[in-house]
Amino acid sequence: MPRARAVRFHEHGGPEVLRLEEVETGAPGPGELLLKVEAIGLNRAEALFRGGHYIEPARRFPARLGLEAAGVVEAVGPGVTGVEPGRTVSVVPSFSMNDYGVYADRALVPAASVVDRPEGLDAVGGASVWMPYITAYGGLVEVGGVRAGDTVVLTAASSGVGLAAIRTALRAGAVPLATTRTRAKKEALLAAGAAEVIVTDEEDVTARILALTGGRGADLIFDAVAGPGVTALTRAVAPGGTLLLYGAVGGLPTPYPGFDLGMPAVALRTYTMLETTRDPERLRRAHAYVLSGLRTGVFTPRVDRTFDLTEIVSAHRAMEAGEQVGKLVVTVAPVS
Structure with a gap:
């Protein structure tokens, strides 16, 4: 029976609850494949799941983690076609961490x-491009309908998704305005392609967005923070525009600002990348879109730093500190 080193947690808590343990993987079942994992992309959803704050709670302990990885197919289960052992692949988030987890050197995943x-x-690149760019594509293009000439505001823009959203907006001919909490990341965001950067600890976000858009407001705001700040963001949406909430990294309650602001003509909507990855046709389009961007060099992996699998606790602490510009990736030593 194949065995693996896998990261699990036996109770909710901080990074210190993560343990690297030896487990049996089992053979791939119908619709599954066994992956030799080479690299793992870290995502904030995994920290929330570990801490008991994710949109879906852990149903049992010990629990596994991990939604995004790259590796080599080792074996395929019954009914799996179009992929064979030896193929190099990436895993895109489309499953529940109650069912699968890729924080391991071997992992079962849905084909x-x-x-x-x-x-x-x-x-490393294969574990760091798909989640950010599919999230950005799904939110800005599929749901947001961004068009050439639109102004798009991207909050928490130094994240992997934020940087991918800058490139996605530029590819669509839109104007990306990035926000960041402190001045430390401003130059990196400008270098990444942001037309302007708003430092939220120093500037009035609403006033700056309105000033940069000639008083009209943004056509689309792609917000990863949520919390009380949505009221200020809603004030800065153009009539008929959209505020799209795809994360809640601020960790605070989020009001509905529509009535307090006099019921403006603004659409408020939530979005997760699962809308894209769990819909075969949307995923097909997203894959083609991102792949073409990679082949032309418009899209590139943006990795801040890497950790070894044995350093998973340190990696989660770094993710929660939020000082990175781009993606954190865990590398995995070859498995025999």
Whole structure:
């Protein structure tokens, strides 16, 4: 029976509850494949799941973690076609962490959740591009309908998704305005392609967005923070525009501002990338969109730093500190 080193937690808590343990993986069942994991992309959803604050609670302990990885197919289960052992692939988030987790050197995953890793993209890159760019594509293009000439505001823009959203907005011909809490990341965001950067600890967000748009407001705001700040953001949406909430990294209650602001003509909507990755047709379009961006060099992996699997606690502490610009990736030593 194949065995693996897997990260699990036996209770909710901080990074210190994570343990690297030896487990049996089992053989892949119908619709599954067994992956030799080479690299793992870290996502804030995993920290929330570990802490008991995710949109879906852990149903049992010990619990596993991990939604995004790159590796080599080791074996396929009954009914799996189009992928064979030896293929280099990436895992895109489309499943529940109650069912699967890729924080391991071997992991079972649904075959429907893997995409081919294009030639020239290494494992670290393969574990760091799909979640950010599929999230940005799904939110800005599929749901947000961003068009050339639109102004798009991107909050928490130094994250992997934020940086991917800057590139996605530029590819659509839109104007990306980035927000960041402190001045420390301003130059990095400008270098990444942001037209302007708003430092939220120093500037009035509403006033700055309105000033930058000639008083009209933004056509689309793609917000990862949520919390009380949505009221200020709603004030800065153009009539008929959209405020799209795709995260809640602020960790505070989020009001509905529509009535307090006099019922403006603004659409408020939540979005998760699962809308894209769990819909085969949307995923097909997203994969083609991101792949073409990678092949032309418009899209590139943005990795802040890497950790070894044995350093998973430190990696989660770094993720929660929020000082990175881009993605944190965990590398995995080859498994025999």
